[in-house]
Structure formats: C-alpha cells, structure tokens
Amino acid sequence: MKKRVLPLSRVYQLLEPGPVVLITTARGGKANIMTQSWHTMMEFEPPLVGCVISGRNHSFNILRATRECVINIPTQDLAKQVVGCGNTSGSMVDKFRRFGLTAAPASLVEAPLITECYANLECRVADTRLVNKYNFFILEVGKAWIDSSQKDPRTLHHRGKGAFMVAGKTVKLPSRMK
Amino acid sequence: MKKRVLPLSRVYQLLEPGPVVLITTARGGKANIMTQSWHTMMEFEPPLVGCVISGRNHSFNILRATRECVINIPTQDLAKQVVGCGNTSGSMVDKFRRFGLTAAPASLVEAPLITECYANLECRVADTRLVNKYNFFILEVGKAWIDSSQKDPRTLHHRGKGAFMVAGKTVKLPSRMK
Numbered sequence: 001m002k003k004r005v006l007p008l009s010r011v012y013q014l015l016e017p018g019p020v021v022l023i024t025t026a027r028g029g030k031a032n033i034m035t036q037s038w039h040t041m042m043e044f045e046p047p048l049v050g051c052v053i054s055g056r057n058h059s060f061n062i063l064r065a066t067r068e069c070v071i072n073i074p075t076q077d078l079a080k081q082v083v084g085c086g087n088t089s090g091s092m093v094d095k096f097r098r099f100g101l102t103a104a105p106a107s108l109v110e111a112p113l114i115t116e117c118y119a120n121l122e123c124r125v126a127d128t129r130l131v132n133k134y135n136f137f138i139l140e141v142g143k144a145w146i147d148s149s150q151k152d153p154r155t156l157h158h159r160g161k162g163a164f165m166v167a168g169k170t171v172k173l174p175s176r177m178k
Numbered sequence: 179m180k181k182r183v184l185p186l187s188r189v190y191q192l193l194e195p196g197p198v199v200l201i202t203t204a205r206g207g208k209a210n211i212m213t214q215s216w217h218t219m220m221e222f223e224p225p226l227v228g229c230v231i232s233g234r235n236h237s238f239n240i241l242r243a244t245r246e247c248v249i250n251i252p253t254q255d256l257a258k259q260v261v262g263c264g265n266t267s268g269s270m271v272d273k274f275r276r277f278g279l280t281a282a283p284a285s286l287v288e289a290p291l292i293t294e295c296y297a298n299l300e301c302r303v304a305d306t307r308l309v310n311k312y313n314f315f316i317l318e319v320g321k322a323w324i325d326s327s328q329k330d331p332r333t334l335h336h337r338g339k340g341a342f343m344v345a346g347k348t349v350k351l352p353s354r355m356k
Contacts, residue, residue, distance in 0.1 A: 010338070016215050017335035017343050018196010035355070037194050040218035042230055042312050050228060050314070052220055079351055086355040130308065134220050136228070138312070157195035157335070157345070160188070162353035165195050167335070168346030173257055175340035177213070177264045 001115060006144040011047040014073055014119050014146075015039060017167065019155035020082055022072040023053070024103075025062040026111045031103055032090030033114070034059040035082050037158040039071075044178070047141040048126060054135050058090035063137065067125035068109035071139070072117035076154040076166050081116075083162070108142045118153050120145040179293060184322040189225035192251055192297050192324075193217060195345065197333035198260055200250040201231070202281075203240040204289040209281055210268035211292070212237040213260050215336040217249075222356070225319040226304060232313050236268035241315065245303035246287035249317070250295035254332040254344050259294075261340070286320045296331050298323040 006014075015021075020037050039051035049071065053060050063069050074082055081099040088095060096103050103112035106122045113120040122145075127138035157165040184192075193199075201214050217229035227249065231238050241247050252260055259277040266273060274281050281290035284300045291298040300323075305316035335343040 013338040013341075016196070017337055018194070038219045040228060040230065041216045042314060048312070050218060050312075052218065076349075079349070083351045083353045083355070086353060127311075133305075134226070134228075134316070136220060152343075154346075158355075159195055159348060160191040160356065162351045162355070163191075163348050164351060165330075165348050166346045168332075168344045170337060170341050170343050171257070173261045173340045173342060175261045175264060177261070177336075177340070178338065 001118070001147045003145040003147050006119070006146040008047055008141060008144060009045045011121060011141050011144050012041045012044055015041050015049060017155065018157050019073050020158050020164070022074055022082065022085060022114055022117060023059060024070045024072060024111045024114060025059045025066065027062045027066055031096060031112050032059055032062060033085045033095040033101065034090070035086035042138060049123065049139045049141060051137055051139060052135050053137060060135070063125065064131065066110065068111055069123050069139065070106055070109060070111045070113055071121040071123060072114040073119040073155060074117045075150070076156060078116055079156060079164065082156060113145065118147045118150045179296070179325045181323040181325050184297070184324040186225055186319060186322060187223045189299060189319050189322050190219045190222055193219050193227060195333065196335050197251050198336050198342070200252055200260065200263060200292055200295060201237060202248045202250060202289045202292060203237045203244065205240045205244055209274060209290050210237055210240060211263045211273040211279065212268070213264035220316060227301065227317045227319060229315055229317060230313050231315060238313070241303065242309065244288065246289050247301050247317065248284055248287060248289045248291055249299040249301060250292040251297040251333060252295045254334060256294055257334060257342065260334060291323065296325045296328045
C-alpha cells in the first residue's frame with residue numbers, strides 16, 4: 001500500500017467520524033497492538049487526540065513509559081484482525097504474527113506503522129493529567145501517513161458487543177464549518 | 179417520535195461510533211443548540227462523555243455556568259438542521275424556531291430534548307479540569323432516551339468542510355469485547 005504524508009491540518013478529517021483504530025506501541029524492540037474506539041480530536045493543529053486506554057490493557061504501561069504510539073486506521077477488510085486484536089492480550093500473543101499484520105518503521109517514534117491500515121498517525125503523549133483518574137491520554141500527532149487512493153474508506157465504527165457499523169457513502173452539504 | 183428510557187449501561191453504544199451530535203443548553207428560559215463532533219466515551223457506567231466545546235461557541239458560557247446540557251443524536255433526515263445549527267450562532271438566532279426543531283422538557287436538566295433526534299442524553303458537567311486549557315468538559319449522563327424502533331440509525335459522521343459520512347450497514351463479528 002503506497003502512502004503519502006498527510007498535512008497535519010487534515011488529521012481531524014480521519015478521526016472525527018469515529019473509526020475503530022489499532023494503536024501500536026513498542027518497548028525493547030517488542031511491538032504490540034490494541035483495538036480502540038474511545039478517542040476524540042481536541043485540537044486541529046498541531047492535532048491533539050484524547051484517548052482512553054484502560055489500565056487493564058497491556059499497552060497502558062508501555063504507553064505510559066515510552067510516551068509514544070501510532071494510531072492506525074483500519075478498514076472493513078481488516079475486520080477479523082480488529083476483533084482478533086481486541087480479544088487477545090499482548091502479554092500472551094505477538095499480534096503481528098498471529099493476525100498476519102506487517103510492522104513498518106515509523107519516522108518519529110519507535111512504535112511501528114501497520115502497513116495494511118490505510119492511515120497511520122505517529123503520536124507522542126502531550127498531557128497525562130487525566131491518566132490517573134480516567135486513563136485518558138492526550139496525544140499530539142507529529143506525522144501522518146495516508147493511502148490517498150482510498151476516497152471513501154469503509155472504516156469500522158463500534159456499536160458494542162461485536163456489532164460494527166461500516167462507513168457508508170459520503171454526502172456533501174453546504175456547510176461553512178471547518 | 180415515541181421514546182423509551184435506555185439503560186445507562188448502553189449509552190456507549192450510541193456515542194462510540196462517532197456521530198455528529200446536537201448539544202442543547204438553556205439559561206433563563208432560553209435554549210440553544212450547537213453542532214458537535216469532538217466527543218468520546220470515557221466510562222461505561224455511569225456513562226462519562228468527554229467533549230470539546232470551543233470558547234467561540236455561544237454554548238460554552240452557558241454550559242460553564244449551568245453545568246447542564248443534553249446530547250441529542252440526529253440522523254440523516256436532519257442533515258439540513260445539523261449544518262444550519264453549525265453555521266449560525268445562538269447569540270443571533272433562535273435555532274429551534276429557525277430550523278423547525280421541537281424542544282421537549284428533559285427530566286433532570288433545564289436544557290431541552292430535541293424531539294426530532296432519535297436519542298437524547300441528559301448530562302451534568304462532572305469535571306472541568308481541562309476546560310481552561312483544552313475547552314474539554316467531562317459530562318456524566320444521568321438519563322438516556324431512545325426511539326428504539328430505529329435499529330440501524332443513519333447517523334452522520336463529519337469528515338470536515340461539509341463532507342459527512344452516512345452510517346452504513348451494521349455487521350456482527352465474533353467479538354468478546356464489550
């Protein structure tokens with residue numbers, strides 16, 4: 001999948017619709033993946049993303065220690081991998097190997113990009129004030145990659161208990177909103 | 179539109195997919211509506227929702243003063259109203275009147291429910307620690323209403339600059355995730 005750099009000012013267009021994401025972290029040369037949906041944009045540029053990562057997840061301690069991760073955005077063709085990564089723990093399983101995903105080096109962080117995802121956002125932790133109470137990390141996106149051949153990406157949107165809404169068509173409305 | 183009370187434990191299933199919402203506030207008997215997409219679930223039960231409301235919005239000061247609002251979830255048939263509420267300011271316009279929306283009394287808060295929205299979440303502000311720096315409010319949902327006849331609601335998901343993804347079909351995957 002050929003990707004180009006996406007201007008940071010456009011990152012919000014990827015996360016604002018609420019897709020399920022795969023968050024990669026790495027420590028000591030060992031990478032992990034977790035499935036995640038509780039995230040929101042918090043600022044346009046530099047893009048800030050708030051996200052909840054439960055202390056029960058293997059990724060929590062890695063993210064807290066390394067302060068780096070990649071937000072990878074999968075589409076419908078990766079549904080099996082999305083569910084698989086959500087149902088297993090990185091403390092037991094090498095998820096890249098188990099689910100046939102490819103790790104590619106990022107440019108700013110040690111955590112890898114998932115090649116099969118149509119977009120990848122390299123992030124550093126910017127604020128941990130709400131981590132103790134809510135497991136809420138504020139991330140700053142430093143570099144964004146996109147496969148720009150995908151115009152209407154069929155992202156997955158979690159409705160709970162295995163139900164996922166698949167992104168439908170995009171309509172254009174006469175909005176002056178950014 | 180006939181609605182029933184939705185158990186609070188299921189609220190995340192409405193917001194997690196990332197729909198555009200209409201947030202209502204009220205002060206001194208005057209209600210306002212704003213269009214909003216930067217929100218995330220933060221806890222299952224009681225449901226906590228984090229959301230960014232810019233200080234440039236008329237609703238910001240009302241929410242900060244009253245500490246109450248309603249998150250209303252519209253579907254595709256309200257696209258014109260969603261865009262209209264996003265392109266106007268409550269300091270100039272009575273948005274209920276302008277866009278033909280119906281205000282119904284909530285049970286816990288002064289802010290009204292929008293009758294035409296298929297779901298309504300009555301909220302109180304639970305934490306303002308990140309308001310000064312990020313305009314980020316943490317809301318607790320105290321009561322939730324839903325038109326349960328809508329099984330696959332065609333929610334709108336903002337992609338920026340007037341582009342909205344319309345929720346597609348829902349698929350069921352063998353997930354053990356909540």
